[in-house]
Amino acid sequence: MAISAWREETVSEIRKHPGMAAVMLLISLFLLLFLVIPVVQVVFTAFLDTATGGFTLLNFKDFFNTALFRESFWNSIYVGLMAVVVASLFSMPLAYFTSRFEFKGAVIIQSLGIIPLIMPPFVGAVAMQMLFGRNGSFNLLLDQWFGFTIPFMEGLNGVIFVQSIHYFPFILINLSAALQNIDRSMEESAQNLGCSGMRLFRRIVLPLAMPGYVAGASLVFLKVFDDLGTPLLLNVNNMLAPQAYLRIASIGINDPMGYVISVILVVIALSSMWLAMLSLKGKDYATVQKGGGGLAKRRMRPWEKFFAWIVVLLIMSLVLAPHIGLSLLSFGTIWSFSMVPDAFTLKHFGTIFAETPEYMTNTVLYSALAATIDVIVGTAIAYIVLRTKLIGRQWLDYIAMAAVAIPGLVIGIGYLRTFYGFQVPWLENQPVATWWMAIVVALAIRRLPYALRACTAALQQVSVSLEESAENLGAGKFSTVRKIVVPLMAGGILAGFVTSFATAAVELGMTLMLVSKNSDGPLSYGIYVYMQSAAGRGPGAALGIVAVVVVGLCTLVSYIFVDRRQKKLGMGQAN
Amino acid sequence: MNNSTSHELTSASAVSVKFEGINLSFGKTHVLKGIDLEIEPGEFFAFLGPSGCGKTTLLRLLAGFESAQTGRVTIGDKEVSYLPPWQRNLGMVFQSYALWPHMTIRKNVAFGLEERHVHRSEIKKRTDKALELVGLLDLAERRPSQLSGGQQQRVALARTIVIEPQVLLLDEPLSNLDAKLRIQMRHELLDLQRKLSITTIFVTHDQEEANTIADRIALMKDGVIQQIGTPVELYDHPVNRFVADFLGTANFFEGKVEKSTGEWFFMTENGLSIPVQDYHEKKKMGLSSLVFRPQNVAVSIDAQADPARKIQFQGTVSGKEFLGSIIRYRIAVKGKDIFADVSHQQGTRLIENGTAVNLGIDRNQVLVVSE
Numbered sequence: 020m021a022i023s024a025w026r027e028e029t030v031s032e033i034r035k036h037p038g039m040a041a042v043m044l045l046i047s048l049f050l051l052l053f054l055v056i057p058v059v060q061v062v063f064t065a066f067l068d069t070a071t072g073g074f075t076l077l078n079f080k081d082f083f084n085t086a087l088f089r090e091s092f093w094n095s096i097y098v099g100l101m102a103v104v105v106a107s108l109f110s111m112p113l114a115y116f117t118s119r120f121e122f123k124g125a126v127i128i129q130s131l132g133i134i135p136l137i138m139p140p141f142v143g144a145v146a147m148q149m150l151f152g153r154n155g156s157f158n159l160l161l162d163q164w165f166g167f168t169i170p171f172m173e174g175l176n177g178v179i180f181v182q183s184i185h186y187f188p189f190i191l192i193n194l195s196a197a198l199q200n201i202d203r204s205m206e207e208s209a210q211n212l213g214c215s216g217m218r219l220f221r222r223i224v225l226p227l228a229m230p231g232y233v234a235g236a237s238l239v240f241l242k243v244f245d246d247l248g249t250p251l252l253l254n255v256n257n258m259l260a261p262q263a264y265l266r267i268a269s270i271g272i273n274d275p276m277g278y279v280i281s282v283i284l285v286v287i288a289l290s291s292m293w294l295a296m297l298s299l300k301g302k303d304y305a306t307v308q309k310g311g312g313g314l315a316k317r318r319m320r321p322w323e324k325f326f327a328w329i330v331v332l333l334i335m336s337l338v339l340a341p342h343i344g345l346s347l348l349s350f351g352t353i354w355s356f357s358m359v360p361d362a363f364t365l366k367h368f369g370t371i372f373a374e375t376p377e378y379m380t381n382t383v384l385y386s387a388l389a390a391t392i393d394v395i396v397g398t399a400i401a402y403i404v405l406r407t408k409l410i411g412r413q414w415l416d417y418i419a420m421a422a423v424a425i426p427g428l429v430i431g432i433g434y435l436r437t438f439y440g441f442q443v444p445w446l447e448n449q450p451v452a453t454w455w456m457a458i459v460v461a462l463a464i465r466r467l468p469y470a471l472r473a474c475t476a477a478l479q480q481v482s483v484s485l486e487e488s489a490e491n492l493g494a495g496k497f498s499t500v501r502k503i504v505v506p507l508m509a510g511g512i513l514a515g516f517v518t519s520f521a522t523a524a525v526e527l528g529m530t531l532m533l534v535s536k537n538s539d540g541p542l543s544y545g546i547y548v549y550m551q552s553a554a555g556r557g558p559g560a561a562l563g564i565v566a567v568v569v570v571g572l573c574t575l576v577s578y579i580f581v582d583r584r585q586k587k588l589g590m591g592q593a594n
Numbered sequence: 595m596n597n598s599t600s601h602e603l604t605s606a607s608a609v610s611v612k613f614e615g616i617n618l619s620f621g622k623t624h625v626l627k628g629i630d631l632e633i634e635p636g637e638f639f640a641f642l643g644p645s646g647c648g649k650t651t652l653l654r655l656l657a658g659f660e661s662a663q664t665g666r667v668t669i670g671d672k673e674v675s676y677l678p679p680w681q682r683n684l685g686m687v688f689q690s691y692a693l694w695p696h697m698t699i700r701k702n703v704a705f706g707l708e709e710r711h712v713h714r715s716e717i718k719k720r721t722d723k724a725l726e727l728v729g730l731l732d733l734a735e736r737r738p739s740q741l742s743g744g745q746q747q748r749v750a751l752a753r754t755i756v757i758e759p760q761v762l763l764l765d766e767p768l769s770n771l772d773a774k775l776r777i778q779m780r781h782e783l784l785d786l787q788r789k790l791s792i793t794t795i796f797v798t799h800d801q802e803e804a805n806t807i808a809d810r811i812a813l814m815k816d817g818v819i820q821q822i823g824t825p826v827e828l829y830d831h832p833v834n835r836f837v838a839d840f841l842g843t844a845n846f847f848e849g850k851v852e853k854s855t856g857e858w859f860f861m862t863e864n865g866l867s868i869p870v871q872d873y874h875e876k877k878k879m880g881l882s883s884l885v886f887r888p889q890n891v892a893v894s895i896d897a898q899a900d901p902a903r904k905i906q907f908q909g910t911v912s913g914k915e916f917l918g919s920i921i922r923y924r925i926a927v928k929g930k931d932i933f934a935d936v937s938h939q940q941g942t943r944l945i946e947n948g949t950a951v952n953l954g955i956d957r958n959q960v961l962v963v964s965e
Contacts, residue, residue, distance in 0.1 A: 485694055
């Protein structure tokens with residue numbers, strides 16, 4: 020009875036949206052082939068006995084019996100947690116200043132929330148070494164004036180330092196948004212009932228802002244824990260991700276340890292997300308009611324203002340350090356045991372444009388293709404989830420979003436495992452796994468969650484009645500999507516495209532696994548290759564500058580476009 | 595609106611709308627239960643009821659946005675139960691107006707005609723006419739966000755009537771307007787409907803709105819139509835307590851009808867026995883309510899009761915509200931509060947709380963209805 024009713028509903032939904040059902044099938048196949056199967060392959064191999072081909076836990080036993088792996092495991096956890104702590108130290112005062120006070124520095128703080136994101140940590144890692152390393156500018160200065168140095172960049176410290184500078188915006192943005200979303204009446208009613216000061220903060224403001232903080236913190240942990248590029252470039256190999264990479268790169272794709280580490284990376288990533296979700300369960304407070312939100316703001320007293328500016332400027336100089344260091348490195352001749360490079364030159368830029376222009380053209384090609392795939396698939400999934408009742412639509416969303424928790428490295432390894440045996444039919448001696456289109460697809464899968472969230476948010480803003488009124492006036496489903504839905508989603512789709520494009524352009528973990536020859540490599544790969552040698556640092560930094568400029572420009576242009584469009588449509592006022 | 599416009603937008607002939615045996619559920623929630631309803635051609639018809647009663651769902655079912663598990667929907671002589679929304683040719687004005695923010699007013703209004711592949715010069719002509727009809731021709735190149743609420747409302751109307759729909763569907767179209775504008779738009783809507791003589795269905799939760807605008811009303815509750823009739827019928831002859839209560843203010847006594855010495859009496863739970871006319875034994879009701887309106891209760895402080903009133907009982911004033919034209923007294927009658935409206939004349943003294951009063955009601959102003 021129940022089953023036949025269910026079947027009836029399924030059939031009637033498919034009849035209602037035949038086109039969408041077909042699209043859903045296609046997307047499911049795409050996700051299955053390029054996300055689910057490779058990841059399952061990795062997990063499967065981790066439990067595979069290489070000798071007998073049977074199921075075994077031996078590989079995991081080996082892992083935990085090896086001192087180096089145990090050390091790497093704890094190092095990765097330690098670095099992840101410490102990065103969250105340091106990033107919280109950066110973000111909390113900044114979020115507090117902007118939400119609590121009328122503070123002129125708020126604009127700077129907002130930009131501080133974006134600047135680090137346009138450059139992934141591995142790009143600036145070497146430059147940070149030049150500035151804050153044992154013989155870096157800062158320590159040279161300290162030693163000269165005060166006779167001591169600070170080990171910012173020694174071993175794990177370096178990874179923590181560089182990562183937290185880059186990833187603290189995740190906490191800052193989430194926390195600020197949470198604070199801004201607290202309705203003033205929440206605070207006022209507490210005051211009305213006799214609660215004020217720190218007590219008010221502890222009992223009302225903090226609990227209401229907690230979901231935002233936890234969301235940001237878990238994201239930072241995840242990013243740091245999974246990151247391959249930064250430890251690799253800082254030459255810190257006793258962490259999980261570098262170990263996995265080195266095993267596969269040096270021993271080969273049949274060595275089980277790479278897979279075991281991958282499984283551990285995924286499990287830890289998933290459990291940190293799960294823990295964050297668990298701690299937030301039922302606490303998703305949307306308290307803003309009509310009439311604007313945000314806590315009551317007051318003017319700062321002079322000494323408060325002074326203190327706030329000191330903190331903001333300090334954090335700003337740290338945030339800008341990788342950019343400044345990278346610029347110095349890219350324009351400098353020789354930079355060693357000195358405050359700044361000996362002289363300045365443009366030759367590094369000449370080198371990269373003359374010798375390895377393919378890094379740049381590849382990046383634009385790969386990222387643009389991947390981002391295009393992402394917004395098309397993202398829009399389709401968003402539409403299926405929000406506008407149809409097709410069975411399994413939620414799963415489509417979950418699976419696409421699950422890519423967030425899968426480190427790029429793991430996807431790379433999965434592709435090698437799954438597709439290495441297949442040849443591209445029309446190319447000689449070209450395994451599918453290391454063909455450039457595989458890189459594009461892997462990038463698309465990996466960045467799909469960003470585009471999907473942007474598209475979903477955009478579609479959520481389009482009131483269903485706007486579509487219904489079009490249908491009511493005679494427009495069919497397809498016509499409605501084309502003339503009403505997509506134009507109204509344009510801003511969100513573009514934002515999704517740019518986020519996917521910009522983050523794909525600087526993806527390293529996965530590209531390192533999949534790029535088989537230099538001519539197929541994108542920017543991130545090129546930066547890694549150049550940075551391996553002291554002589555390559557200049558050109559490597561120049562490539563880094565190119566990456567930052569490309570990503571920054573894209574972000575800026577799309578921001579201006581979206582902003583203008585929103586204003587033109589008067590969205591938010593009408594409907 | 596511009597009254598000098600010609601009547602060319604008038605649809606050729608108005609059609610009827612028929613719902614038969616409609617049942618509709620969302621998951622386990624049964625939203626519409628056995629709806630049978632026929633709306634006459636050219637009628638201005640209102641679906642009235644509290645929120646969650648299914649009135650909007652019924653309208654959306656007609657427009658094709660919901661599908662019922664059982665039942666038929668017929669427009670004119672044509673069954674439309676399985677037609678998609680875009681093939682039904684019904685004009686719906688949404689509660690939020692649903693104007694497309696990325697199109698100008700003209701584009702919004704022309705949309706339906708473009709979808710029908712009407713010739714471009716014809717589109718221009720008809721769009722102009724519709725905009726002129728609602729008095730917005732000079733704002734045609736603006737965007738929706740640059741218009742006031744009332745203007746947006748008119749654009750939504752123009753966009754709908756320009757396609758010459760068979761039936762006009764209005765989903766709480768006045769709820770987003772302020773009180774004064776609401777009354778003005780109510781008149782404009784009525785004028786427009788009369789001018790176009792198009793079958794119109796209006797969804798509202800506001801009984802005053804329904805009373806003033808509709809030819810007939812279907813009053814709904816919990817997915818069931820409680821009563822269908824003209825506003826006066828519903829007010830004067832409610833079939834049950836809910837209808838009486840929803841339209842205007844009403845006093846209720848709970849109790850039973852019993853026969854004593856050849857006459858029918860309503861025996862209230864608090865021990866009053868009130869003679870009732872028009873009661874036939876075959877309408878055996880069991881527990882029921884006696885309904886009467888506050889304006890039909892006469893209040894006097896004299897011991898001498900008004901002999902014209904056939905029903906009399908005593909009470910004590912326990913509260914009063916001065917509403918300008920009337921004073922509404924709250925009077926405790928054997929532990930039960932009833933309301934009595936006394937029209938106010940300049941200089942009249944209000945009766946103080948705690949005063950014992952005599953109440954009188956005409957026999958033909960009380961009604962026994964089911965619970």
